[in-house]
Amino acid sequence: MARARVAIAGIAIESSTFSPHISGPEAFTVLRGADLRRRYPFLAVGTERGDAADWVPILQATALPGGAVDAGTYRRMRDEIVESVRSEGPFDGLFLDIHGAMSVVGLEDAEADLARAIRAAAGPDTLISTSMDLHGNVSAEFSQAVDLITCYRMAPHEDAWNTRERAVHNLLERLRGPHGRDPVARRPWQAWVQVPVLLPGEKTSTRLEPARSLYGRLPQIEALDGIVDAAIWIGYAWADEPRCQAAIVVTGDDAELARTQAAELARAFWDARHDFAFVAPTGTLDECLDIALGRGPGAATPFVISDSGDNPTAGGAGDVSWTLGELLARPELRDPARTVIHASIFDPDAVAEAVRAGVGGRVEVHVGGRVDARPRGPVPLSGDVFSITYNDPVAGTVAVLRSGAVHAIITERRKPFHLVSDFTGLGLDPHAADVVVVKIGYLEPELYEMAADWRLALTPGGVDQDLLRLGHQHIERPMFPFDPDMPDPELRPALHRHNPTSP
Known part of the structure; x- marks a missing residue:
């Protein structure tokens, strides 16, 4: 044959x-x-x-x-x-x-x-x-x-x-x-x-x-x-x-x-x-941060928080700025003695500003919220250029901007951060960080193994975990959980x- x-x-x-x-x-x-x-x-x-x-x-x-x-x-x-x-x-x-x-x-x-x-x-x-x-x-x-x-x-x-x-x-x-x-x-x-x-x-x-x-x-x-x-x-x-x-x-x-x-x-x-x-305990971003930052000295690191509403591997735009804005506004995160990593936001203009300033330079930029402006547009960030990495095959040029404790990863193109090497390649040590906030849902295997503890933050974005607040109009109804009292289907x-x- x-x-x-x-x-x-x-x-x-x-x-x-x-x-x-x-x-x-x-x-x-x-x-x-x-x-x-x-x-x-x-x-x-x-x-x-x-x-x-x-x-x-x-x-x-x-x-x-x-x-x-x-x-x-x-x-x-x-x-x-x-x-x-x-x-x-x-x-x-x-x-x-x-x-x-x-x-x-x-x-x-x-x-x-x-x-x-x-x-x-x-x-x-x-x-x-x-x-x-x-x-x-x-x-x-x-x-x-x-x-x-x-x-x-x-x-x-x-x-x-x-x-x-x-x-x-x-x-x-x-x-x-x-x-x-x-x-x-x-x-x-x-x-x-x-x-x-x-x-x-x-x-x-x-x-x-x-x-x-x-x-x-x-x-x-x-x-x-x-x-x-x-x-x-x-x-x-x-x-x-x-x-x-x-x-x-x-x-x-x-x-x-x-x-x-x-x-x-x-x-x-x-x-x-x-x-x-949910695959992990959930809460608002503030609730998750309160737990992560309130663990006291000597706590195992890192505490990982999923910024789930803008997860790019589920379809999120990857530039929702809400979580970064909340991190920058936390008074206790103005102290550079802590290390909080946020991964990531894609914003080629902000990356270009960081490149112009160079490593160690000071930048005043507005980050994210240009594609998906809900619930806030670009957020102001004043900080130092911690590192610049060129020619990432997915992200292009990547800048890490440090403002107090917050190390914000800004990419030229959309990229998910799933591997430890995604961080170490930028000069960051995620294992030693107090908190790692990553745009993801459930943790991929390397992040899961890395996390001393973790929470799923119910943050806003195009892949909001709270389906009821997204506003589906064209799905077939009745459907669970939108219609919790619906009769048993055939x-x-x-x-x-x-x-x-x-x-």
Whole structure:
């Protein structure tokens, strides 16, 4: 039997419709051809999966989470994928590597639009396998356009690459199995059901119950005879679209078993809705700072505070200045004997002022609040240039400005701070700092290990953890927690298998 021809494509971004930031072409890292294939170590020549098919890398674009994608930017990437699929086909399979929470200006379901366009170009016989983030959204229209679908089972997403490899494994197994050349028999059934629950990711970490047990059931279901994959999507809380809610998909050749397992998972998720809690103790920023600064001499360091409302890895603009303004206003933080690090705000103008002043120079600048001015615009900062770092591959030029105890990290471009090296590379020692305030939700592994203690501050921004104050208008209702007294939903999975006789 000839080796299968398999294309690789995708567009991956998490987009907050509550952020005024717009993600244009500069937001995306676009890979094509050999560069795209090198993205996947498990597809290297000489590996089992790399040699199992003729891989045709088309285009995969990935961006740091942000605001909605500019429509023209999206269309250019989508159309390039579609034209390449059409011109370089036919394909036996296609690996679709996406996030699942992409919002595009003017569209309500961007991933469904992408999947339908790819399906039309690839034709009805191409088997499409999709890898997603568990914070993506799975509408009926999207699930019906693909054949195999899976998502991460860990939050934080330590299994991201394992999930992509699982999606490829499932695709290859269907193509080279006993019915691999039969376009009907090789297609499994999908049992799909949405659960009317919308929660922020910081309430659904798989480090804690009930998410840990819910996701812990998936490998057991996947191991059942007649089942290919089982997946739970939390959904994306910071977009205001009808598809935004939890979803369950169980895929397999045994249609009734898939439906039964999907129904049981959906019911378990619904029954646990009141049990989801934030991954750390929460409070206002002032409450969190009072605890951090009131621990007394000799307390273990650092105390980490999540500035959660402007988390750039959830879609925040990354330049909300509210928290920095509050830090600068605290009287006890005017004493340079303490060390408080704030990471970060992107503001190229403020960085340019710091570069002009030079290390050790004095600056009077206004920082942040230029993209997302809620609830305050640029904040005044008078301080010394602690350090300047050039050519960061993500942030560009980075300046650390010191005002009293506060060490404010200002970047030329948006950047998340997840690694200890993100700080030490700027001349900062986060382990020795009294307090590290970082724009993030739940802590990524290195920050989690570093923290002597931590709190999740419920701060304002485009990814506000308090969903009720964001003002969703277009999600389906009723939905928990917006309608806490809503009746129990029916939760009946729909069965679907793509019909290879028509696109």
